[in-house]
Amino acid sequence: MSERKRYYLSFDIDNPRHREAEALFAQQASRQRTEYVVNSILTAHQSEILEQIVRQAIRDELQNVKLQQQTRLPEETDASVQLSDLPGSLIHALEEL
Numbered sequence: 001m002s003e004r005k006r007y008y009l010s011f012d013i014d015n016p017r018h019r020e021a022e023a024l025f026a027q028q029a030s031r032q033r034t035e036y037v038v039n040s041i042l043t044a045h046q047s048e049i050l051e052q053i054v055r056q057a058i059r060d061e062l063q064n065v066k067l068q069q070q071t072r073l074p075e076e077t078d079a080s081v082q083l084s085d086l087p088g089s090l091i092h093a094l095e096e097l
Contacts, residue, residue: 009037 011022028036 009025011018011025013019013022025033025036
């Protein structure tokens with residue numbers, strides 16, 4: 001026979017979040033409430049893990065972008081040197097646009 005653990009669950013009706021959770025809990029059939037709580041807990045846990053993974057992926061990508069920008073800085077400097085090689089009349093014409 002399977003072992004069962006029992007927990008006492010209470011809601012603070014003065015707290016809007018608890019009130020909303022209690023309303024959702026009460027909508028479940030009495031025989032499905034345990035499964036509803038289990039699904040809710042596991043879904044919340046999976047969401048937290050997914051959020052951590054997404055945050056880490058974003059951090060990694062931002063780090064890659066920073067590294068790429070740092071390696072491209074010399075190229076940008078070379079471009080400004082090339083701009084200074086243009087005749088003054090052409091630079092003034094570009095400024096008027």
